[in-house]
Amino acid sequence: MGVTRRAFLITGATLGGGLALAVGGVGAHIGLHNRLKHQRSGESESSAAGSLINLWVRIAPDNTVTVLVPHSDMGQGSQTGLAQIVADELDARWDQVRIALAPPETAFANGKPMQGFVSDAVAIPDWADGFAEKAFFRLADLMNMQMTGGSTAVRFTGWDHMRQAAAVARDMLLRASAAEFNVSESELSVADGVVSHAASGRTLRFGELVGAASELGPRDVAVKSPSEHRLIGSSLPREDIPRKVFAEEHYAIDADVPDMHYAAVRHAGVFGATVSRINNENEIRARRGVTDIVFVQNGVAVVADNPWRAEQAAKALDISTAHHANQAMSSASLEQAQRDALADTAEEASATGDVVTAFADASHTVTAEYLAPYLAHATMEPMNATVWRDGGKLHVVCGVQNPLMARAHVANIAGLDFEDVVLDARPMGGGFGRRVAFSMNDAVPLNWLTDAVQIALTQDRPIKMVWSREEDTRNSVYRPMVLAQFEAGLDNTGAPVAWRSTSFLAEADVRAVQPAYRIANQSIRFAGEHQGVPTGFWRSVEHSQHGFFKESFIDEVAVAAGADPLAYRLSLLDEHSSEAVVLRKAADMASWRYGADSDGRAMGCAVVHSFGSTVAQIAEVSLQNGLPRVHRVWCAVDSGVVINPQAARAQVEGAVHYALSAVLYGKCDIQDGGVVQSNFHDYRMITLRDAPTVEVELLTSDNSIGGFGEIGVPPLAPAVCNAFAVLGERTRRLPLIA
Amino acid sequence: MVQFNLNGKAVTLDVEPEMPLLWAIREEIGLRGTKFGCGIGMCGACTVHLNGNPVRSCSLPVSAAEAQEIQTIESLGTRESPHPIQSAWIEQQVPQCGYCQSGMQMAAAAFIAANPNPSDDDIDNAISNICRCGTYDRIRAAIRQAAQEIG
Numbered sequence: 001m002g003v004t005r006r007a008f009l010i011t012g013a014t015l016g017g018g019l020a021l022a023v024g025g026v027g028a029h030i031g032l033h034n035r036l037k038h039q040r041s042g043e044s045e046s047s048a049a050g051s052l053i054n055l056w057v058r059i060a061p062d063n064t065v066t067v068l069v070p071h072s073d074m075g076q077g078s079q080t081g082l083a084q085i086v087a088d089e090l091d092a093r094w095d096q097v098r099i100a101l102a103p104p105e106t107a108f109a110n111g112k113p114m115q116g117f118v119s120d121a122v123a124i125p126d127w128a129d130g131f132a133e134k135a136f137f138r139l140a141d142l143m144n145m146q147m148t149g150g151s152t153a154v155r156f157t158g159w160d161h162m163r164q165a166a167a168v169a170r171d172m173l174l175r176a177s178a179a180e181f182n183v184s185e186s187e188l189s190v191a192d193g194v195v196s197h198a199a200s201g202r203t204l205r206f207g208e209l210v211g212a213a214s215e216l217g218p219r220d221v222a223v224k225s226p227s228e229h230r231l232i233g234s235s236l237p238r239e240d241i242p243r244k245v246f247a248e249e250h251y252a253i254d255a256d257v258p259d260m261h262y263a264a265v266r267h268a269g270v271f272g273a274t275v276s277r278i279n280n281e282n283e284i285r286a287r288r289g290v291t292d293i294v295f296v297q298n299g300v301a302v303v304a305d306n307p308w309r310a311e312q313a314a315k316a317l318d319i320s321t322a323h324h325a326n327q328a329m330s331s332a333s334l335e336q337a338q339r340d341a342l343a344d345t346a347e348e349a350s351a352t353g354d355v356v357t358a359f360a361d362a363s364h365t366v367t368a369e370y371l372a373p374y375l376a377h378a379t380m381e382p383m384n385a386t387v388w389r390d391g392g393k394l395h396v397v398c399g400v401q402n403p404l405m406a407r408a409h410v411a412n413i414a415g416l417d418f419e420d421v422v423l424d425a426r427p428m429g430g431g432f433g434r435r436v437a438f439s440m441n442d443a444v445p446l447n448w449l450t451d452a453v454q455i456a457l458t459q460d461r462p463i464k465m466v467w468s469r470e471e472d473t474r475n476s477v478y479r480p481m482v483l484a485q486f487e488a489g490l491d492n493t494g495a496p497v498a499w500r501s502t503s504f505l506a507e508a509d510v511r512a513v514q515p516a517y518r519i520a521n522q523s524i525r526f527a528g529e530h531q532g533v534p535t536g537f538w539r540s541v542e543h544s545q546h547g548f549f550k551e552s553f554i555d556e557v558a559v560a561a562g563a564d565p566l567a568y569r570l571s572l573l574d575e576h577s578s579e580a581v582v583l584r585k586a587a588d589m590a591s592w593r594y595g596a597d598s599d600g601r602a603m604g605c606a607v608v609h610s611f612g613s614t615v616a617q618i619a620e621v622s623l624q625n626g627l628p629r630v631h632r633v634w635c636a637v638d639s640g641v642v643i644n645p646q647a648a649r650a651q652v653e654g655a656v657h658y659a660l661s662a663v664l665y666g667k668c669d670i671q672d673g674g675v676v677q678s679n680f681h682d683y684r685m686i687t688l689r690d691a692p693t694v695e696v697e698l699l700t701s702d703n704s705i706g707g708f709g710e711i712g713v714p715p716l717a718p719a720v721c722n723a724f725a726v727l728g729e730r731t732r733r734l735p736l737i738a
Numbered sequence: 739m740v741q742f743n744l745n746g747k748a749v750t751l752d753v754e755p756e757m758p759l760l761w762a763i764r765e766e767i768g769l770r771g772t773k774f775g776c777g778i779g780m781c782g783a784c785t786v787h788l789n790g791n792p793v794r795s796c797s798l799p800v801s802a803a804e805a806q807e808i809q810t811i812e813s814l815g816t817r818e819s820p821h822p823i824q825s826a827w828i829e830q831q832v833p834q835c836g837y838c839q840s841g842m843q844m845a846a847a848a849f850i851a852a853n854p855n856p857s858d859d860d861i862d863n864a865i866s867n868i869c870r871c872g873t874y875d876r877i878r879a880a881i882r883q884a885a886q887e888i889g
Contacts, residue, residue, distance in 0.1 A: 075835030075871045237831060244836030245820075245827045247771030247811045251837060254770040262765070288754065306753075308761040311777070380775050380783060380837040380870045429773070429837030430870050469776040646831055650876070654834055657872025680780035680868060688862040691874035 057086055057162070057169050063193060063207030065090065066098045067162070072401060073101075073240055074431035075654075076709045077647035080238045082158040084643055088231035089166035089223060091190040092206065099239055101425070159641065159705045163223050169213075171221045176212035177204050226641075235646035240427070252426040253466060255386035255397040260462035261291060262307040263455045264314035267299035267475050270673035271532060273324035275300050280318040287313050294458050296451045298475075303459060307466055314468075326532045326673035331481075334531055334670060335371065338483040338504040341528035346502045349510045353521030358498035362489025366560045368553055370486070371733040372545035373667035375479040375538055376675070378683060381429020382472040383448035387455070388462030394421050395462075398449060399428035405437035409446045413453045432658070433537035434476060440507045443534030445477045470678040477536025478668055478675075480505055482545045486553040489521075494561030496554075496572070497521060503549065504528045508542035515550050516579045516609065517572035533670060539658060540710035543610040547714030548721070548734065551606035555722040556730070564594040565722060566605045578614035578638045578703060579607045585636035585697055586616040596726055601631065604723030608714035613639040613706030615652070617715040619692070621723040628729075628736050630660060630692045630720055638699045639706035648708045649696040655712025656694045661685045663717045666735050742803040744769075745813035755801035759793075760784045762800045763810060771811040771840045775868070782867030785841035786810050792848040811840040814847060822887040823847045826880035834871035842867050846881050854889035856881065 058066040067083045079099050087097045170190060177195035178185045181202055189196050196203045226232075243249045268275050278284070278300060284293060289309035294301045300317055304310035359365065385398040387410075394414050400406040403425035411418045428435055437446050444450065452465040467475070482504050489498035498521045501513060506526035513524050538544060558568035566587055573580040586592075586605065596602040600622045607616040620632045633656050642648050665684035669676040677683035721731045741750045744767065751766055758777075763769050763786070772795060775783030779797035786795045787809040788802070815821035820828075823846050833839045845865045853860055861881050869877070 073835075075833070077834070237828070240836070241828055241831055241833050242817065244833040244839055245824050245843070246815070246817055247840050249836050250770075251773075253774065256768065256770070306757070306761060307765055308757050378870060380773070380781070380835065380868070382774070428835060430835045432870070466774070469778070650831065650834060650873070653875050654872035657874055658870065660872075661870075679778055680776050681778060685781075685868045685870065686872075686874075687866045687868055688874050688877065689866070691862075691872070694875050 057165050059206050059210045061207045063205050064098050065092045066100050068100050072425050074428040077238045081643040084231045085158045085163050086166040089163050090170045093192040096193050167221050167223045168218045172213040172216050173209045176209045251429050252397050252399040253384045257462040260464050261303050262310045263301045263303050263463050263465040264310035265299050265301045266314045266317045268321040270324050271326045274322045275319045276322040277320040284313050294455050296454045301455045329532050329673045331670045342502050346525040346527040348525050350524045355498050355521045355523040358521035359489045363492040364490040366488045366557050368486050370484045370549045372482050374481045375666050376473050376476040377432040377434035379430030382467045384466040385452035386464040387452045397424045399426050401431050401435040402437035413450050432539040436537050439536045441530040443477045445536045473678050474675040477534045479538030480535040484549045488557045512542045512546045540713035543714040547608040548717040551718035582614050582616035582636040582638050583607050586618045586634050589634040590618040602723050602726035604719045606715040606718035610711050611707035613711040615711050615715050617719040619719040619723045633692045633694045635696045638701050640703035641705040642698050651708040652696045652712035653694040656716050659713040659716035663720050664736050740800050743807045756799045758796050759798045759800045760795035769812050783838045783841040785844040792845045822884040826884040830876045830880040832873050832876040832880050838869045850885045
């Protein structure tokens with residue numbers, strides 16, 4: 001089943017006498033995957049009048065068009081992209097469009113739309129590959145979905161739903177105008193927010209038409225063809241950027257509530273453990289500004305009248321940690337457990353051909369073992385929240401990727417009704433998956449929100465809790481460490497005839513693990529269960545590890561076959577496939593060469609399809625004083641459709657840099673049940689000095705629209721490592737600089 | 739008592755002399771454009787100017803500001819009268835999440851004031867702020883553009 005494009009609509013005069021459109025129907029129900037927006041109205045959903053609002057296109061008598069975007073901002077620029085889609089389809093003027101963040105409200109989380117969603121979404125739409133697929137099933141019974149993640153905002157919310165809602169709104173305005181002028185619709189044209197009757201020279205602005213338009217029933221209308229797009233495909237400036245440049249953006253950490261105090265937390269240091277005793281409580285309480293000490297689920301918080309005083313006191317705490325089984329955990333023990341699982345409990349997740357016979361007949365075999373370490377997200381804004389009680393309500397200011405689920409989480413922790421939690425979801429100082437409200441296991445990513453609520457409930461004043469960078473690094477939900485073993489069989493021409501991979505953790509989508517190449521006999525195997533380290537989603541999710549594995553291994557296979565790795569890949573791809581197209585493009589951009597040049601520079605390539613888009617990258621590297629340096633990265637992207645090229649390119653450029661920090665420096669070691677690294681001195685990030693020049697080419701195609709937020713991450717690690725392999729340094733365990 | 743000039747105005751604070759300037763500015767005075775990122779002077783999100791020089795306010799005791807001129811992002815420029823760095827930041831569409839960009843712009847503004855004609859190497863060596871969204875390429879382009887404008 002694909003996403004059903006047909007939509008029925010619920011309309012009504014709402015909100016300042018404007019026209020509000022909501023798209024319902026099966027397709028829209030799947031929109032709940034992203035986040036349903038409901039307006040509280042007290043009416044049943046079937047009585048319309050804006051009680052069910054999925055995607056809002058709101059036109060006001062003053063001629064403004066407000067797009068209510070249900071995705072929070074974490075730097076991805078999708079709010080502008082979504083508004084572009086609406087403005088284009090509506091034929092509005094760009095400067096009459098306003099963007100507003102939809103509030104985290106839900107009137108009927110268990111209502112009919114969700115039932116329809118659950119039953120209709122048994123099959124997965126084709127865009128929902130990888131991460132989204134599994135998240136889908138997990139989310140379906142959680143109900144409170146309001147999600148920024150999975151690279152879904154533009155390609156799903158926007159392309160599938162807002163575009164349809166805007167087309168329907170345009171049609172209603174057109175018909176209202178036809179009635180007003182008493183002419184047929186075919187005599188009218190719409191442009192720049194104005195409906196015109198050329199024959200008589202009469203015009204009406206959208207704002208003058210909303211009253212009449214809102215009385216009309218919606219019709220199912222076609223969206224524009226690509227040749228009719230005016231704003232879609234253009235590099236409009238992002239609307240959020242001036243706010244960020246002039247420091248007008250208010251992140252959660254900037255909350256300013258009268259009379260608030262501040263909390264700092266010291267955690268037990270062992271995953272799952274609690275603090276059993278504070279050995280110097282009197283000394284801490286006597287410090288200047290300290291007003292309280294509070295136990296939280298896995299730690300102790302100090303409350304003070306200034307955040308630095310709170311943090312200094314928290315650092316001065318002398319605490320004892322209760323015994324916990326996780327204390328025995330170390331990177332070495334976890335890795336050994338994974339290796340044992342791979343040897344003993346691997347199960348086949350997908351198979352093609354006859355791998356056993358193919359390996360037996362192969363003239364040459366290549367094997368390799370890879371390891372991707374645990375990684376914290378290290379958002380620039382550390383986890384924080386401001387929480388206070390007011391009457392029967394609990395107010396929360398925070399930055400989260402799923403405001404509705406966060407609101408439900410807070411209600412749960414506080415023992416309150418959902419309705420009694422008021423959640424102000426602020427723009428996030430980085431997300432990268434850290435602020436997603438759920439995980440694929442028992443880890444609770446909103447652990448910081450739990451702390452903040454537990455602290456605030458004991459206090460009579462607002463509390464702003466900020467985790468130090470150290471607590472943030474050591475209490476994340478980490479990208480899982482994954483050990484993977486590969487085996488390939490080559491025939492006597494060097495072509496691969498058999499491919500077997502065995503990797504830890506069955507949470508990965510098998511499509512993220514399968515090679516893109518024409519190999520007749522394949523076996524993909526998984527082994528093992530979630531280990532004791534809390535794990536979550538990290539930008540590009542399983543593609544970040546498996547892209548590294550499979551694109552490193554095909555390179556090793558190519559080298560074993562004595563081939564140019566790029567040509568070898570192309571020989572195993574349909575020449576019209578996205579992978580082949582972007583690889584050839586990247587090779588052109590980089591003037592691909594295999595082998596080190598006279599300056600000691602070498603290139604490596606990789607291509608990974610994820611989140612609906614295919615990305616090829618070529619990295620140019622060298623060793624300088626023995627240290628790896630990445631000079632340039634060329635990226636060719638096939639995302640089907642591009643809404644805002646410059647914003648899309650920014651996502652890919654950023655993803656390269658994000659991934660490079662991980663490739664060069666990124667690892668969280670486990671020792672005594674906790675994370676060793678704590679701050680940027682030992683959990684290093686690249687700076688300008690390490691940052692390569694990144695060139696991005698965007699290709700459009702007939703492929704369905706792909707995402708942008710994550711797709712630049714997966715090819716970078718293998719492209720860089722494949723380049724260093726040319727210089728004689730094959731890396732199978734990340735990071736490069738341990 | 740600590741006294742200094744903040745964005746051209748005299749301020750007096752009754753805080754410990756060792757309190758980092760960052761927390762005095764953000765929570766005692768209430769100017770929250772300057773950000774907290776690491777607390778150990780590594781990331782530069784807290785960069786402000788001390789007598790025109792970029793400093794990491796999370797690691798600078800407020801006592802070091804005594805009788806000095808401190809400038810924060812709030813005084814760099816306005817929408818009506820942007821600093822060349824800010825114009826270039828918009829032109830190059832630099833920010834993504836934006837959180838590090840106050841500190842990044844303050845570092846860049848101080849840098850171009852001292853280096854009106856920088857090479858990319860100069861930029862890379864002078865500015866060690868961290869941006870997790872990875873806006874580095876655009877930062878370089880914006881700094882070059884702003885430097886040209888003032889030079």
